[in-house]
Amino acid sequence: MPRIVVDVMPKPEILDPQGKAIVGALPRLGFDAFAGVRQGKRFELTVEGEITEAVLEQARNAAETLLSNPVIEDVVNVEVVAD
Amino acid sequence: MPRIVVDVMPKPEILDPQGKAIVGALPRLGFDAFAGVRQGKRFELTVEGEITEAVLEQARNAAETLLSNPVIEDVVNVEVVAD
């Protein structure tokens, strides 16, 4: 079934405590290659039937209003993925 | 700066309480196009310098060991994105 993926990330200027905790943990596990980590959200929306432009438009709107908090997050991606 | 994106989603057979809450909320806001929603995580790892195959390999390992819990989650994607 095709799905719409919505990616939401904390705004770059906003503190990301989750990413910070992970950055601290990685080197302790021997992963020393990473300078920074930010943790965001990935939503997969499924649709009965076809993904029309209208559906995609709904997804974009939902991404801006419900799925993200525009004060602290950016919607970085809304796209259709096939399975 | 190029980044490595790691996407982690709850396993399909696992109930996702957050996704469920969103499915419930969407129609109340007038978004009626969606049959299901699942909420996962998106990590963006940044690197000082180049993203070599070795670095990518570290990212894949980190994704499997730290960034996801195989009992409840799948790593659905590890990829390099340019800015």
Add this chain to the structure above:
Amino acid sequence: MSSEFPLIGDFSPAPGAALSGARIGVVTFPGTLDDRDAARAVRLAGAEPVALWHADESLQDVDAVILPGGFSYGDYLRAGAIARFAPMMSKIIDAANSDAKLPVLGICNGFQILTESHLLPGSMIKNDHLKFICRDQVLRVENNATAWTSQYATGQEISIVLKNQDGQYIADEKTLDALEAEGRVAFRYVGWNPNGSRRDIAGISNEAGNVVGLMPHPEHAVEAGYGPDHTGTDGLGIFTSVLTTLVGGTK
């Protein structure tokens, strides 16, 4: 006080101090909250609490270990996910799996750390109602043959404190069936399932019964006046159980 917890404030002196002479380690991770409470419970049960620091590698020869509740590393990635990789955890995992079968109890965040460490099967996800919940909760002791439940009767109902955000226990059906069949469901929620846990499971044990994890907090129900309804002390049995186990020669 012999043990030096990274938290100030002295614990209550034990009544008839350390009857058994047992020493029970209480691990502190960054973000651990209930370590003082767990240490107090150990003391009230008559044993000596020993502070274990997550970054150290010595178990200091303790007879049992408690992983207390809290939000280790903020629980930001997944509850217990980062703490699981602490040096102290490697020692605990080895000792729990060794022939000596070190008794290990994980409470709340400690339970989550035990599942992340694969000492116990399954995992915890967000409560089905998505909110943090703090309430007095009735549990049924389903199996008193573990290192941490011997002082209860099987089927006994106890009231202790529940408080968590990620308390919904899940595992696949096969695992759940195996847990039931092997009598490894240690505690079940009674009357109300507060978080959507599969089969009302509140706590489980490993096969050998030395490792037990539960979401509710027995250490908050050990002193009259400070527990459920400001009266209950039903949680003390967990801590006296392990003493009996130790005296009984499991170790």
Add this chain to the structure above:
Amino acid sequence: MTAEAHKFNIDTVEHAATTPDTELPWAELGLKQNEFEEIVKLLGRRPTAAELAMYSVMWSEHCSYKSSKNHLRQFGEKVTEEMKKDMLVGIGENAGVTNLGDGWAVTFKIESHNSPSFVEPYQGAATGIGGIVRDIISMGARPVAVMDPLRFGAIDHPDTARVMHGAVAGIGGYGNSLGLPNIGGEMVFDSVYQGNPLVNALAVGVMRHEDIRLANASGKGNKVVLFGARTGGDGIGGASVLASESFDDSKPSKRPAVQVGDPFAEKVLIECCLELFKGSLVEGIQDLGAAGISCATSELASNGDGGMQVELTSVLLRDPTLTPGEILMSESQERMMAVVSPENVAAFEAVMEKWAVEYSWLGEVTDTGRLIITWNGETIVDVDPRTVAHEGPVYDRPYARPEWQDALQADTFRASEAGAGLPATGGELKAAVLELMASPNMCDKSWITNQYDRYVGGNTALSAPDDAGVIRVDEETGLGVALSTDANGRYSFLDPYTGAQLALAEAYRNVATAGAVPMAVSDCLNFGSPEDPDVMWQLAESIRGLSDACMELGVPVTGGNVSLYNQTGSTPIHPSPVVAVLGKLDDVARRTPSGWRNDADGQAIYLLGTTRDELDGSEFANIRGHLGGLPPKLDLAAEKTLGAILINASRDGMIDAAHDLSEGGLAAALSEMALRYGVGARVALDDLCERDGVDAFTALFSESQGRALVAVPRSEEVRFNDMATARQYPVVRLGVVDTETSALEVQGLFHLDLGELREAHEATLPKYF
């Protein structure tokens, strides 16, 4: 972060001296012309960009108390020697400290985080908890509990759910992660708070006397260190005019609109600070809150005996594009500044390493009397720190009793349309009790309080829904403290002088009801714009009323907070002075819970105090949509006597349960006591009505002050009666606890099943949220 990363035209002191005519954006930074001129006069030249940043934040209303200072003085003036005797640290420090005896001390404070909580309720409320907890740590104390007085808009307004969900989850999310039990608070819905909810937060901490720390930088050569989170562009939104400090080609900078809290970082900071205190590794310490480094450096320096010199490029940054002025103004959370003597530097660093806390050494204490801040060695700030921290502008804002006040006070409930056809029959009264107990302000609050950890720490002896939160301080002796916060915006609107006193009286009564001796007060004064003479009058009257009442009750104000400009457009909120009272219990085992238990069958229920026809401003009038008249009369001497009776009765084991009467009157108190443990009672109102000359409706719903309900075991009745009579305090026996019926039986009037009452009481919040 190296200095090379910064490519600014740095505005140095030297440069400022030679360019007196440079246009500065003082107005954009919120300074008035006279204030800017004062800065120029103080410095003898124009300020540098960095100096301008410092003065503008430190002289803001929030940091300088410029509108309220002249009035707040009364809290320091109206104190007797007796009141000072247990005050170890008074107003002026981060939080006051009160002596508990046995070498123990307690510190508490209440603060507001109102407007951030409207913009982004979760983070606003969360960082509110974070900020007040850091105030407590900076006194050298271990924080032991928090409380959260909340005021939201109308319960059915579409935006209220957003604020309520976010604020409660934020308070829980942050406080729960710190391991601090939430032991009480308030919840009020009123449309006056629609565009301006009040999110106040209280924290309390305990320490040994020798651990008390103050915010001062003394001792030449001692090192200044900043530790905790890195500094980002948080809270400097309005200051983006400083983005280019040469003030020419201002390019728009991206600064966070809200601050995000990191409770994990704060928890680690708490433990790390306590370890520093234990090892006596810091000479002075200051939390970073409003005005960030500007505040911390200028306060530490001006409270010390010399000066301070710091290098700003040493600050660890989260955002490398920050300018010096922005670094000085940044309000990034979870940071602390300390003064460390050179011999303790290594030990200090070891503690930081252990807890994996980042730190950077910024400079040292000097003997110049100046606060000098350099950027790469070049001086960008050279000021007398006192002029920044303590000698800001003070205004005598005009105030006057509003023209409408008389008409408001003349509009009594009884005479109004809403006051016609009041319930009188048993059936009507029963329905009214149900309606009251289901109303937004009186309904069950566990939707909120179940999201808070009340058990962590293992020392919580009472918490919501009891009258006061009680925390054990010393496990060996049982020594503990009780706390309550209260305010009634409607009372204060009708009469701000009395309203503030009523808030104090209620908090005092709540603490005494739990069996504790009231000792100290902290307050959070939430008001509209001080530039409105009506509001300024409300503020002045409230402070005068509160300080007078503190003096009369003998409890000193040890700290607090003023939050102004709480209004939507030109409509101010109701004056909302939130008052917190702290009391002491020698043994928390003696605390009195707010309900009778299953083992209390046959215990006598007594009502202390006199009931008058006082319905104006009441919860009942509120349900009927009326607000007018005068609030209930207050007799502070009577409150003191009532308090003494409740404390003695608890100490001597004469009562098993007690609950004060406040909003909702006797109807609410009876209902709450019965619902607390689900145990019913049989009462009769006849004696009360006859003695006080009131009807049953008034007996049930009046909000007369100085009253409490108590449950007295049979064996103690004589002793209890004697004590009340000896103190000439009115007391009447209403009935008995009845463990059989599971109902509230008001003889001759109604039989209210507890199941039905509970259902009505508990359904309201889940219905809306």
